[in-house]
Amino acid sequence: xxxxxxxxxxxxxxxxxxxxxxxxxxxxxxxxxxxxxxxxxxxxxxxxxxxxxxxxxxxxxxxxxxxxxxxxxxxxxxxxxxxxxxxxxxxxxxxxxxxxxxxxxxxxxxxxxxxxxxxxxxxxxxxxxxxxxxxxxxxxxxxxxxxxxxxxxxxxxxxxxxxxxxxxxxxxxxxxxxxxxxxxxxxxxxxxxxxxxxxxx
Amino acid sequence: xxxxxxxxxxxxxxxxxxxxxxxxxxxxxxxxxxxxxxxxxxxxxxxxxxxxxxxxxxxxxxxxxxxxxxxxxxxxxxxxxxxxxxxxxxxxxxxxxxxxxxxxxxxxxxxxxxxxxxxxxxxxxxxxxxxxxxxxxxxxxxxxxxxxxxxxxxxxxxxxxxxxxxxxxxxxxxxxxxxxxxxxxxxxxxxxxxxxxxxxxxxxxxxxxxxxxxxxxxxxxxxxxxxxxxxxxxxxxxxxxxxxxxxxxxxxxxxxxxxxxxxxxxxxxxxxxxxxxxxxxxxxxxxxxxxxxxxxxxxxxxxxxxxxxxxxx
Amino acid sequence: xxxxxxxxxxxxxxxxxxxxxxxxxxxxxxxxxxxxxxxxxxxxxxxxxxxxxxxxxxxxxxxxxxxxxxxxxxxxxxxxxxxxxxxxxxxxxxxxxxxxxxxxxxxxxxxxxxxxxxxxxxxxxxxxxxxxxxxxxxxxxxxxxxxxxxxxxxxxxxxxxxxxxxxxxxxxxxxxxxxxxxxxxxxxxxxxxxxxxxxxxxxxxxxxxxxxxxxxxxxxxxxxxxxxxxxxxxxxxxxxxx
Amino acid sequence: xxxxxxxxxxxxxxxxxxxxxxxxxxxxxxxxxxxxxxxxxxxxxxxxxxxxxxxxxxxxxxxxxxxxxxxxxxxxxxxxxxxxxxxxxxxxxxxxxxxxxxxxxxxxxxxxxxxxxxxxxxxxxxxxxxxxxxxxxxxxxxxxxxxxxxxxxxxxxxxxxxxxxxxxxxxxxxxxxxxxxxxxxxxxxxxxxxxxxxxxxxxxxxx
Numbered sequence: 026x027x028x029x030x031x032x033x034x035x036x037x038x039x040x041x042x043x044x045x046x047x048x049x050x051x052x053x054x055x056x057x058x059x060x061x062x063x064x065x066x067x068x069x070x071x072x073x074x075x076x077x078x079x080x081x082x083x084x085x086x087x088x089x090x091x092x093x094x095x096x097x098x099x100x101x102x103x104x105x106x107x108x109x110x111x112x113x114x115x116x117x118x119x120x121x122x123x124x125x126x127x128x129x130x131x132x133x134x135x136x137x138x139x140x141x142x143x144x145x146x147x148x149x150x151x152x153x154x155x156x157x158x159x160x161x162x163x164x165x166x167x168x169x170x171x172x173x174x175x176x177x178x179x180x181x182x183x184x185x186x187x188x189x190x191x192x193x194x195x196x197x198x199x200x201x202x203x204x205x206x207x208x209x210x211x212x213x214x215x216x217x218x219x220x221x222x223x224x225x226x
Numbered sequence: 227x228x229x230x231x232x233x234x235x236x237x238x239x240x241x242x243x244x245x246x247x248x249x250x251x252x253x254x255x256x257x258x259x260x261x262x263x264x265x266x267x268x269x270x271x272x273x274x275x276x277x278x279x280x281x282x283x284x285x286x287x288x289x290x291x292x293x294x295x296x297x298x299x300x301x302x303x304x305x306x307x308x309x310x311x312x313x314x315x316x317x318x319x320x321x322x323x324x325x326x327x328x329x330x331x332x333x334x335x336x337x338x339x340x341x342x343x344x345x346x347x348x349x350x351x352x353x354x355x356x357x358x359x360x361x362x363x364x365x366x367x368x369x370x371x372x373x374x375x376x377x378x379x380x381x382x383x384x385x386x387x388x389x390x391x392x393x394x395x396x397x398x399x400x401x402x403x404x405x406x407x408x409x410x411x412x413x414x415x416x417x418x419x420x421x422x423x424x425x426x427x428x429x430x431x432x433x434x435x436x437x438x439x440x441x442x443x444x445x446x447x448x449x450x451x452x453x454x455x456x457x458x459x460x461x462x463x464x465x466x467x468x469x470x471x472x473x474x475x476x477x478x479x480x481x482x483x484x485x486x487x488x489x490x491x492x493x494x495x496x497x498x499x500x501x502x503x504x505x506x507x508x509x510x511x512x513x514x515x516x517x518x519x520x521x522x523x524x525x526x527x528x529x530x531x532x533x534x535x536x537x538x539x
Numbered sequence: 540x541x542x543x544x545x546x547x548x549x550x551x552x553x554x555x556x557x558x559x560x561x562x563x564x565x566x567x568x569x570x571x572x573x574x575x576x577x578x579x580x581x582x583x584x585x586x587x588x589x590x591x592x593x594x595x596x597x598x599x600x601x602x603x604x605x606x607x608x609x610x611x612x613x614x615x616x617x618x619x620x621x622x623x624x625x626x627x628x629x630x631x632x633x634x635x636x637x638x639x640x641x642x643x644x645x646x647x648x649x650x651x652x653x654x655x656x657x658x659x660x661x662x663x664x665x666x667x668x669x670x671x672x673x674x675x676x677x678x679x680x681x682x683x684x685x686x687x688x689x690x691x692x693x694x695x696x697x698x699x700x701x702x703x704x705x706x707x708x709x710x711x712x713x714x715x716x717x718x719x720x721x722x723x724x725x726x727x728x729x730x731x732x733x734x735x736x737x738x739x740x741x742x743x744x745x746x747x748x749x750x751x752x753x754x755x756x757x758x759x760x761x762x763x764x765x766x767x768x769x770x771x772x773x774x775x776x777x778x779x780x781x
Numbered sequence: 782x783x784x785x786x787x788x789x790x791x792x793x794x795x796x797x798x799x800x801x802x803x804x805x806x807x808x809x810x811x812x813x814x815x816x817x818x819x820x821x822x823x824x825x826x827x828x829x830x831x832x833x834x835x836x837x838x839x840x841x842x843x844x845x846x847x848x849x850x851x852x853x854x855x856x857x858x859x860x861x862x863x864x865x866x867x868x869x870x871x872x873x874x875x876x877x878x879x880x881x882x883x884x885x886x887x888x889x890x891x892x893x894x895x896x897x898x899x900x901x902x903x904x905x906x907x908x909x910x911x912x913x914x915x916x917x918x919x920x921x922x923x924x925x926x927x928x929x930x931x932x933x934x935x936x937x938x939x940x941x942x943x944x945x946x947x948x949x950x951x952x953x954x955x956x957x958x959x960x961x962x963x964x965x966x967x968x969x970x971x972x973x974x975x976x977x978x979x980x981x982x983x984x985x986x987x988x
Contacts, residue, residue: 042641047960049810053889056805090242094234098565098865099558101883102857103239106554109853110246114253121257134284138849141806141887148883156638158612193354199976200968203802207968214961221640221667228566235562240555243854247550247847251543273897309897546847553851557858564862571869579872665879668813669933669958672877679941716955 030155031168038173040220044142045180046213047221051142055181056206065185069178073171075137076146078115079108080170083147084163104147112138146173183213264293264316271312272302292317295403326419327401329384329394331375333413334426334491335368336389340440351377353410361411364439367429369413378408396493423478427489430467444468444489450481483510579662580647584632587649587658588619591630596621602632609734612636616735630657631735635727639664640671640719646727654695654732654739659687661724671720686714686721695732698725784909791913797890798921799974804890807881808922809963815938818926819919820874824863824882826915829891831859833899833911840900852895853886860885890918928966933957 044050051072058068083104091097116134119127137143150166161169187209196205268289282288282297291297292313299313346362348354352374355361361370371390383398384405392405396419405414413428425444429436433445446466449455460474461481470478482490495503585597592600602617616633620626631654635646645663650656661674661684674686690698693709700722701710713721797803807825812818832855836843843851864882867875875882885891894914899907931937935944935953943951956962 049806049960049963050884052805052809053803056802086242090238094238095231096235096238096558096562098861099235099239099561101861101864101886102554102557102561102854103242105853105857105886106239106243106246106850109850110250113250117250117253117257120259137284138853139887139889139892141884144887145880145884148880152642152880154638154643158636158643193349193351193357195349197972198979199972202975204968204972204975207964207971209968211961211964211968214959214964215956218959218961221670231566232559232562236555236559239558240551243554244547244551247547247850248543250847251546255543273893546844549844549847550850553854557854561858561861561865565865568865568869572865575869575872663876665876667959668877669955679936679939679944 030165034161034165034169035172038169039176039179040217043176043180043217043220044145044173045177046210046217048145050145051140051177054137054140055177055184055210056203059181059184059188059206062182062185062189065181066178069174069181071134072137072140072142072177072181073174075108075112075115075134076143076170076174076177077167078111078170079143079147080150080166081163082107082111084150084166087151100148100151101144105144108143108147109138142173142177146170149173180213180217184210187213262290262293265289267316268292268313271309271316273309296407327403327416328396328399328419329375329401329403329405329414330417330424330426331369331392331394331413332415332424332426332428333367333369333391334442334489335363335365335440336391337371338389339442340365340368341438356410365429365436365443366431367411367413367427368440368443370411374408374410375405375414378404380404417472421472422494423482423490423492424472425468425470425481425489426491427487428467430465432466442487442489444485445487447486449484449486450490455480455484479510483507483514583647583660583662584617584649586660587632587647588630589649589658591649591651591657592621601625603628605738607734607738609730614731614734616731628652633731633735634662635724635731637723637727637730639666639723640717641665641667644674644720644723644727646724648690648695648728648731650695650732652739654736656690656693656695656698656728659690659724659728661687664720666717666720670714671717673714673717674720674724690728695728696736698728700725787906787909788913791910791915791917792920793917795914796917796921797914798918798925799970801890802971803893804888804918805967806884807888808918808925809960809967811878811881812922812926812929812963812966813933813958814930815923815926816874817877818922820871821878821881822915822919822922824867824878825885825888825891825918826912827863828856828859828885829894829915829918830908830911831862832856832891832895833907834904835859836895837899837902837904837907843900848900849892849896852892852900856891856895857886890914925963925966925970928970929957929962933962 038044042048045052045055054068054072059065086103086107087097087100091100091103096103112134116127119134146169150161150169153169154160184206188206191205191209200208265286269285272285272289282291282301288297288301292299299317300310302309302313341364342362343364344362346355346358348358350372352361352370352372355370355372360366361368363370369391371386373386373392375392376384376386381398381400381402383395383400384392385395387393392414394405401416401419403416406412406416408414411428417424427442427444429440429443431439431443433447436443436445444467446463448463448468451461451463451468453459455461456476456478457480458474458476460471460476460478461468462471463469468481478490482492498506584602585600588597588600599622601620601623603620604615604617606613606615608614614634614636616631618628619630619632620628629652631650631652633648633650635648636643637646638644642665643663644661644666647660647662648656649658664671664674666672666674675684676686677684689711693711697707697709699707699710700713700718702713702718703722704710711721711725791797793800795801798805798808804825807821811821832852835855836852860883863885864875867878867882894911898910902910927937931942931953933953933955935941935951943949954962957966
């Protein structure tokens with residue numbers, strides 16, 4: 026296990042290939058749940074949690090169910106099934122056993138099933154390869170899920186902070202609401218584009 | 227065509243599905259928690275795509291918010307009119323059961339009453355003004371008068387008065403509390419529709435500060451909260467500000483007339499003439515004096531009785 | 540209990556039927572995909588060799604496959620002859636796989652016997668549209684991607700990004716904003732060219748070839764020893780022919 | 782509501798991307814050229830029609846408490862079929878859409894329509910609705926990609942308009958092809974839609 030690989034994954038998925046701002050994954054919640062800072066933080070935490078769990082579970086599905094049976098083409102259907110069930114299970118488990126955590130994060134969980142960032146990270150874990158042609162191993166997959174979730178949260182929280190202030194700005198009528206949110210994301214994305222020059226891979 | 231391949235695919239993904247189904251079904255029993263049936267009903271009519279278009283985290287979040295009265299029923303864009311109608315039906319049955327309430331403004335800081343600490347030239351809305359070190363009013367708790375609450379009202383029950391305060395039309399107010407959520411200072415509050423007297427100050431500041439900023443601010447003298455003024459106990463002090471519990475029925479006449487800063491406002495006053503109000507005040511004073519005399523008498527008698535008792539023993 | 544069985548039974552059936560249908564569908568498309576990939580590879584090989592053989596010879600070319608292990612990966616290259624029976628080979632074709640900015644870039648490269656690049660073709664990549672993806676963008680009115688033409692006539696062994704070595708004769712410009720992509724393609728070509736070069740020159744192949752301190756290429760030639768001598772002689776005959 | 786209205790409501794009035802703000806990820810990610818936008822739109826339309834039809838046919842046999850997993854499985858199957866078909870017959874498009882083909886599964890437009898419409902209406906109605914929504918989605922994608930391609934590369938559908946007219950120099954700004962361009966285009970188009978809507982409302986008020 027090479028520690029530097031983990032650092033590379035972290036920097037890559039948080040900054041260089043930020044899920045929202047560079048890969049366009051998870052735009053719906055990014056626009057939908059970024060109206061208030063506290064819901065943005067809650068959503069972000071829930072996404073980190075689910076992405077980490079989903080990376081772990083789909084790793085097993087891929088390498089212990091699909092690959093041995095030569096069924097890689099079924100991964101979309103298998104992954105989405107697993108992710109949907111996982112989210113529902115976590116939700117029920119939290120509701121019963123951890124009510125405080127549930128009231129903080131639980132309501133965000135169902136929204137995550139249709140968050141393409143989660144399915145996206147599961148597929149990218151399989152598709153991404155190192156320079157020597159090796160795919161991510163279990164630890165790297167899990168770590169990638171975790172850091173991609175952090176990248177998502179950073180983008181979401183940045184956006185929510187700006188949008189809370191934007192509510193009060195004197196905008197042209199036609200830009201109020203969604204349009205200005207997109208224009209703002211364009212500016213944030215432009216800033217994140219600066220990271221793409223980093224050559225660490 | 228290789229049949230064995232199809233069978234492998236059928237079995238492996240089928241088994242994954244079966245295991246997940248079993249786990250979920252089992253979990254739903256083990257981790258069962260009772261939910262408000264109304265939330266479940268709304269979940270039933272919502273298109274559970276969990277798209278987040280309503281601004282809430284997923285359909286369950288929205289359903290809960292609707293049931294809790296924190297959200298409009300019109301926010302589900304993918305569902306369209308059908309869903310709105312269905313939700314209106316579910317919510318309509320339940321909404322009428324609640325006690326009718328109306329909004330009121332817990333501040334009497336009109337342009338004459340309350341001082342400004344600086345001139346504000348920013349965007350004309352309350353939330354923006356709050357960012358300029360809490361607003362231009364000298365009182366940190368006072369109404370800024372840009373009418374964000376009025377904008378939030380979708381029923382036309384509010385308008386801004388010339389004195390810089392919002393007015394709530396009790397007849398039109400449906401008690402949706404949209405204005406309560408809109409006010410960045412937390413001045414808008416809800417009270418029962420029938421009640422007439424309310425506390426029109428929200429200042430938690432010390433007496434000196436309040437007098438410097440506003441002519442009609444609560445100085446925290448506690449007169450309204452003592453049992454002698456309000457025997458029902460509907461007013462309690464919380465720090466330097468009294469809190470009125472509107473659920474306890476009380477006319478609050480004591481507080482209204484005894485408050486040295488006249489922080490309690492009677493809605494019915496606006497319909498009376500000045501003479502009537504003065505007469506009412508006189509009547510209260512007379513009653514008060516009578517009661518005081520009676521109390522004095524009683525105290526004297528008591529003292530006398532005690533003395534007598536003492537001499538005997 | 541009954542409820543649990545019912546639910547999992549339904550999900551079993553639904554997921555199973557869906558998977559079975561897909562397997563059925565896959566049985567039709569899989570051969571198509573394989574055929575297509577084989578065709579694309581064959582086309583790419585012909586494309587990168589264009590101009591090196593007479594047009595009439597193109598269809599009869601014989602590709603002799605050589606498998607090597609490079610840095611732990613299984614790679615292969617082809618020695619190209621005019622026909623299966625022809626004694627000498629005239630060109631090399633190889634496929635490089637290198638990690639670009641985002642994912643693996645596969646480039647087909649055709650060189651002459653001295654590893655001078657004839658043509659390259661980027662056949663697979665997932666680079667950013669507008670930046671790295673320019674490697675396979677064909678400008679309007681042109682026949683081939685402008686990026687690929689930059690490599691014509693450069694030495695596969697020494698081809699380098701202009702920024703790294705501005706004085707080199709074998710430099711190529713980097714695509715604006717996509718230096719990482721350009722560099723990855725150059726590195727990939729260098730690496731395979733080095734392997735082929737060793738294969739070409741030495742009979743007793745070294746275990747390791749040092750390109751630069753960060754870039755170690757390990758080649759396992761042990762299986763090829765016998766093969767080697769044949770090619771040496773074949774090369775000579777080819778020279779004589781000329 | 783008659784059939785024609787049912788079909789055309791998805792084009793503009795209830796356009797899934799531009800009005801309802803659904804399916805934003807593919808709408809921003811793959812719209813770097815008209816070819817891609819069109820391909821993605823058609824692929825999604827095919828999945829939408831397929832899943833809507835199937836769901837409305839079997840709606841009576843689906844137990845309501847596990848309907849979501851079943852819908853997802855059905856949608857995922859259609860997506861996989863489209864994926865395999867594209868790989869076999871349109872490899873170029875398949876490569877440039879890449880990751881976003883499997884991600885059609887989580888396009889909330891598709892699950893949303895399945896839930897809100899197909900599971901409650903007749904087969905014919907569902908197909909018409911799916912077709913309308915799909916076409917609306919495609920229109921939106923083509924519109925966004927046209928703007929981005931034109932300002933990003935100076936070309937439309939691969940044809941450099943200015944160069945063809947003999948005007949040299951306008952090569953576009955690469956920024957429009959990159960992620961920020963996607964957000965910006967979307968924001969400006971939405972602003973235009975909002976402006977148009979407000980203008981119409983004002984006209985109505987005057988009348």
